[in-house]
Amino acid sequence: xxxxxxxxxxxxxxxxxxxxxxxxxxxxxxxxxxxxxxxxxxxxxxxxxxxxxxxxxxxxxxxxxxxxxxxxxxxxxxxxxxxxxxxxxxxxxxxxxxxxxxxxxxxxxxxxxxxxxxxxxxxxxxxxxxxxxxxxxxxxxxxxxxxxxxxxxxxxxxxxxxxxxxxxxxxxxxxxxxxxxxxxxxxxxxxxxxxxxxxxxx
Numbered sequence: 001x002x003x004x005x006x007x008x009x010x011x012x013x014x015x016x017x018x019x020x021x022x023x024x025x026x027x028x029x030x031x032x033x034x035x036x037x038x039x040x041x042x043x044x045x046x047x048x049x050x051x052x053x054x055x056x057x058x059x060x061x062x063x064x065x066x067x068x069x070x071x072x073x074x075x076x077x078x079x080x081x082x083x084x085x086x087x088x089x090x091x092x093x094x095x096x097x098x099x100x101x102x103x104x105x106x107x108x109x110x111x112x113x114x115x116x117x118x119x120x121x122x123x124x125x126x127x128x129x130x131x132x133x134x135x136x137x138x139x140x141x142x143x144x145x146x147x148x149x150x151x152x153x154x155x156x157x158x159x160x161x162x163x164x165x166x167x168x169x170x171x172x173x174x175x176x177x178x179x180x181x182x183x184x185x186x187x188x189x190x191x192x193x194x195x196x197x198x199x200x201x202x
Contacts, residue, residue, distance in 0.1 A: 006092055007089050007090065007092065008038075008040075008088060008089045008090075008091065008092045008093040008094050008095060009089075009094045009095070009129045009130075009198050010085070010089060010094075010095045010097070010126060010127075010128040010129050011028070011094065011095065011096045011097070011128060011129065011130050011131075011132075011194060011198075012097045012099075012100040012102070012128040012130070012131040012132065013025050013028070013096070013097070013098055013099070013131075013132050013134060013190075014099060014100065014102045014103060014106070014131060014132065014133045014134070014165065014174060015133055015134035015135065015136065015141075015165070015179060016106075016136060016138060016141050016158050016161050016162055016165070017141055017142065017145060017158060018136065018140070018141025018142055018143070018144040018145050019134040019135070019136045019141050019179045020134055020136070020144075020179050020183065020186065021098050021099065021134055022043070022098055023183060024134060024179075024183075024186060024187055024190055025041065025043070025096050025097075025098045026041070027183075027187040027190075027191075028096055028187070028190055028191060028194065029041045029096050031187070031191045032094055032096070032194075037094045038091075038092065038093045038094065039093065039094050039095075039096060040084070040085075040088035040093040040094070040095045040096070041096050041098075042080070042084050042085065042088075042095065042096070042097050042098070043097060043098035043099060044073070044076065044077060044080060044097065044098070044099040044100060044103065045073070045076050046076055046077075046079065046080035046083075046084065047084075048076055048079040048080060048083065049079075050072060050075045050076040050079060051076040051079070051080070053072070054072055054073065054076060058072060066108045066111035066112060066113045067108075067113055069107075069108055069111075070104055070108040070113055070117075070118055070121065071121065073103070073104050073108075074104065074121045074122055077100075077101060077104075077122065077125060078124060081124070081125060081126055085097070085126060086126060089126070097128070100125070100128065100131065101122045101125045102131060102133075102165070102168055102173065102174060104118055104122055105118055105119070105122075105164060105168065106161045106164040106165045106168065107157075107161055107164075109164050110157065110160030110161060110163070110164055111157070129197065129198060130175065130193070130194060130197045130198065131173060131174050131175065132174065132175050132176075132177055132190060132193065132194075133165050133168065133169055133174040133175065133176045133177070134177055134179035134186070135162070135165070135166075135176050135177065135178055135179055135180070136162075136178075136179045136180045137162075137180060138155055138158035138159045138161075138162055139155065140180055141158060142155060142158060175193065177189050177190060177193065
């Protein structure tokens with residue numbers, strides 16, 4: 001009998017804009033690869049047609065209603081799961097994702113969208129093995145952004161986003177790490193947290 005392939009691990013990094021998620025995701029992938037893990041790095045919005053629409057139009061040019069945002073992100077997430085995340089996990093790969101469903105709760109919730117409805121339209125996602133929230137004051141995060149800011153990158157919204165993320169930390173859905181520190185210190189803490197949670201040899 002063929003031995004069943006072991007499911008891979010699913011790691012999510014969350015945080016407000018400028019928190020350093022993309023850099024930290026890259027450093028985490030490198031650290032895990034050095035330990036011999038087969039990594040699948042991904043992000044939301046994804047590379048799907050819906051994800052490309054979100055990146056090119058919704059975030060950069062046209063602010064739509066928060067309900068429309070939520071539905072678009074949920075549609076992209078569904079495609080992301082079926083085309084990338086679940087196949088990679090089934091193949092035994094470790095998936096590291098820059099943003100996931102928690103971003104919908106944190107970003108659309110403060111814009112007046114009912115949280116129960118947000119959870120309903122996101123009831124299908126694969127639960128991560130560990131979801132880390134990189135916490136940073138919004139004024140610091142926004143100052144880090146050198147490119148043209150998206151429609152989501154305003155101080156008022158980022159402040160409310162931080163509050164929503166902290167609520168998710170309080171419920172135990174996310175684990176917080178202080179990201180208002182040197183990049184390497186934050187990276188070391190993330191690797192320590194992941195190796196402990198997933199019982200990876202150091």
